[in-house]
Amino acid sequence: MTRLLDVQDLRVEFRTRDGVAEALGGVSYAVDAGRTLAVLGESGSGKSVSAQAVMGILDSPPASVTGGQVLFHGRDLLTMSPRERRSVRGAAMAMIFQDALSALNPVLTVGAQLAEMYEVHRGTSRKDARARAVELMDRVRIPAAKARVDDYPHQFSGGMRQRIMIAMAIALEPELIIADEPTTALDVTVQAQVMDLLDELRREYAMGLILITHDLGVVADVADSIAVMYAGRIMETAPVQELYRRPAHPYTRGLLDSIPRVDHQGKELYAIKGLPPSLLSVPTGCPFHPRCPRAQEICRTERPPLYEVPDVTDTAAPGRASACHFWKDELDA
Amino acid sequence: MPEQRVQSAESVLEVRDLAKLYPLTRGVLVKRRIGAVRAVDTVSFDLRRGETLGIVGESGCGKSTVARLLVNLERPTAGAIRYRGEDISRLSGRALSHVRRNIQMVFQDPYTSLNPRMTVGDIVGEPFEIHPEAAPKGDRRRRVQELLDVVGLNPEHINRYPHQFSGGQRQRVGIARGLALRPEVIVADEPVSALDVSVQAQVVNLMERLQDEFGLSYVFIAHDLSVVRHICDRVAVMYLGRFAETGTDTEIYEHPTHPYTQALLSAVPVPDPGARARRTRILLSGDVPSPADPPSGCRFRTRCWKARDRCAVDVPALAVPEAFRTTDGPAAHASACHFAEERVAVTPGLA
Numbered sequence A: 001m002t003r004l005l006d007v008q009d010l011r012v013e014f015r016t017r018d019g020v021a022e023a024l025g026g027v028s029y030a031v032d033a034g035r036t037l038a039v040l041g042e043s044g045s046g047k048s049v050s051a052q053a054v055m056g057i058l059d060s061p062p063a064s065v066t067g068g069q070v071l072f073h074g075r076d077l078l079t080m081s082p083r084e085r086r087s088v089r090g091a092a093m094a095m096i097f098q099d100a101l102s103a104l105n106p107v108l109t110v111g112a113q114l115a116e117m118y119e120v121h122r123g124t125s126r127k128d129a130r131a132r133a134v135e136l137m138d139r140v141r142i143p144a145a146k147a148r149v150d151d152y153p154h155q156f157s158g159g160m161r162q163r164i165m166i167a168m169a170i171a172l173e174p175e176l177i178i179a180d181e182p183t184t185a186l187d188v189t190v191q192a193q194v195m196d197l198l199d200e201l202r203r204e205y206a207m208g209l210i211l212i213t214h215d216l217g218v219v220a221d222v223a224d225s226i227a228v229m230y231a232g233r234i235m236e237t238a239p240v241q242e243l244y245r246r247p248a249h250p251y252t253r254g255l256l257d258s259i260p261r262v263d264h265q266g267k268e269l270y271a272i273k274g275l276p277p278s279l280l281s282v283p284t285g286c287p288f289h290p291r292c293p294r295a296q297e298i299c300r301t302e303r304p305p306l307y308e309v310p311d312v313t314d315t316a317a318p319g320r321a322s323a324c325h326f327w328k329d330e331l332d333a
Numbered sequence B: 001m002p003e004q005r006v007q008s009a010e011s012v013l014e015v016r017d018l019a020k021l022y023p024l025t026r027g028v029l030v031k032r033r034i035g036a037v038r039a040v041d042t043v044s045f046d047l048r049r050g051e052t053l054g055i056v057g058e059s060g061c062g063k064s065t066v067a068r069l070l071v072n073l074e075r076p077t078a079g080a081i082r083y084r085g086e087d088i089s090r091l092s093g094r095a096l097s098h099v100r101r102n103i104q105m106v107f108q109d110p111y112t113s114l115n116p117r118m119t120v121g122d123i124v125g126e127p128f129e130i131h132p133e134a135a136p137k138g139d140r141r142r143r144v145q146e147l148l149d150v151v152g153l154n155p156e157h158i159n160r161y162p163h164q165f166s167g168g169q170r171q172r173v174g175i176a177r178g179l180a181l182r183p184e185v186i187v188a189d190e191p192v193s194a195l196d197v198s199v200q201a202q203v204v205n206l207m208e209r210l211q212d213e214f215g216l217s218y219v220f221i222a223h224d225l226s227v228v229r230h231i232c233d234r235v236a237v238m239y240l241g242r243f244a245e246t247g248t249d250t251e252i253y254e255h256p257t258h259p260y261t262q263a264l265l266s267a268v269p270v271p272d273p274g275a276r277a278r279r280t281r282i283l284l285s286g287d288v289p290s291p292a293d294p295p296s297g298c299r300f301r302t303r304c305w306k307a308r309d310r311c312a313v314d315v316p317a318l319a320v321p322e323a324f325r326t327t328d329g330p331a332a333h334a335s336a337c338h339f340a341e342e343r344v345a346v347t348p349g350l351a
Helices: A047-055 A082-091 A110-122 A126-139 A158-170 A188-205 A216-222 A240-245 A250-258 A297-301 A327-332 B063-070 B093-100 B120-130 B137-150 B155-159 B167-179 B197-214 B225-231 B249-254 B259-267 B309-313
Strands: A003-016 A019-032 A036-040 A063-072 A093-096 A176-180 A208-213 A225-230 A233-239 B011-026 B032-048 B052-056 B078-083 B103-106 B185-189 B217-222 B234-239 B242-248
Touching: A003 A047, A003 A208, A019 A036, A019 A047, A019 A063, A019 A208, A019 A225, A019 A233, A036 A047, A036 A216, A047 A063, A047 A093, A047 A176, A047 A208, A082 A093, A082 A110, A093 A158, A110 A126, A110 A158, A126 A158, A158 A176, A158 A188, A176 A188, A188 A208, A188 A216, A188 B259, A208 A216, A216 A240, A225 A240, A225 A250, A233 A240, A233 A250, A250 B197, B011 B063, B011 B217, B032 B063, B032 B078, B032 B217, B032 B242, B052 B063, B052 B225, B063 B185, B063 B217, B093 B103, B103 B167, B120 B137, B120 B155, B120 B167, B137 B155, B137 B167, B167 B185, B167 B197, B197 B225, B217 B225, B225 B249, B234 B249, B234 B259, B242 B249, B242 B259
Parallel strands: A036 A208, A036 A225, A093 A176, A176 A208, B052 B217, B052 B234, B103 B185, B185 B217
Antiparallel strands: A003 A019, A003 A063, A225 A233, B011 B032, B011 B078, B234 B242
């Protein structure tokens, strides 16, 4: 398996009126070609910021990358010239946003926006580019693509708009797609259609996919591995089966226990006490310690490194890691 | 709601043939009516004392319009909403305000439903301004502090403003406001949709606790089927302005007979990667049709894999399907489908 993207110890700060917010405090994750990595977190956990930093589309100021590496095929994107980076970003990696209506240009037809990809990056003639645009719309299963190529984004439904976003993302056959909450704004039946399409395209083109989401259900459906984020840090990384079966971090366990399930009713929900911290004043030591049922003195004083969790079950699970001093206890709980 | 089971609890609300049409007009000076959006179309149900009725459906199905009709923020085009036997949908003035004390609403978005220029104390106490008989003036501050305490907020924060609170805390403020007048019914329109999972669980637990404590009846409107299953006693599945299927949570979630319910449930992502292989998904094609021009007959027929000619002509009634009428099992609940049949549990059971 080739390592496509390797994010190492990435740090991002936001300078705000009230002080410096540490949005990412050393985040590491990796994705292989043809695989799906889910980056899971609640609002303010830094999951989207990490995606924007990888894509190089952070608003700076106020944001600035203060450390770490983003290795794409072993080359650090952060030290590339803007020109070099732009060429990688256009052709080799693409992004899908949550809100397709605001991500698409409202005054251009969808055909023009799709064709533009080929005209700008490939120098395709206008006529050919238009034909390619129709092909793409067919590819993402937009009905009557030929008739709709001259429609504007607002003329499409939410699910169809998200398909157009996906079409734009796959236009140049990138090696990596970052999808930031691609189905959050969609209804559940449409969400299923869009996730299916994305998964099918990933397999077909053998792309790597980074799925940024807050939804543990969606993750279970499509991801191969998962990185759980909290307060700008990685709490746990694991193959997806392992994580759901035996979480190695109290935060992960709390999350899993606090979701209501459609497949059984259950009694009172487990609720993680308290609130996520402000990024302006991330707690010392482990950022989760004020809310953690396992917290000890060491959790207040010492920031846990990402401990490697060895192969504890018979199923080989490389790449498991947990940022908890007591990961062993959690795993055995 | 034509329910077969014997129910001892009395009904707090009886909704009959409720309909809401929004006229579509063309022209600037002379407005001509060119049609109507049928947001809610002949919806009937009962809400019993102390129960939670969930209304689920996708965006645009009319569930929020039902909520607004129930609390009289909108007037129905047709039909009746009876509270203790009295049709409240035509009331006005003092009689309306009296009824409103007993039916309160909690809104979805805790960021826009609280006035940013009012303190939390003023927000929670505002119902007392409108209904001064509910609490004597001198007593209000104490009552507000009590309410804040009840919903798990610090009573000393009474002078703070909404922006000083997190999303979950703001939703608690909205719930405290809803509770202020000691209502019998709370209509909650997507009360936890805007919240993160860890906080969502806190608010869901709070709502369940308050129900026991104050004997509240809830109408719980949501698009998240998992949350609805967790909190509701009975569930109504809504599609394009009509109820497709109603029943207890077990009946709906484990024995759905309407194709739409079956498809909806099969599309819900289950947080269990082991279930990936075991589940069968029904992928619906296309989108929900426009409520301005709904399909004839059964509203769901344009996306339904079972649709036949009859579905385009006859509107299926919301009743126990013929096939199940003689049985006593969980499949014998109201389902508006000509070809209702039971599938084995759609979601993988984790028995």
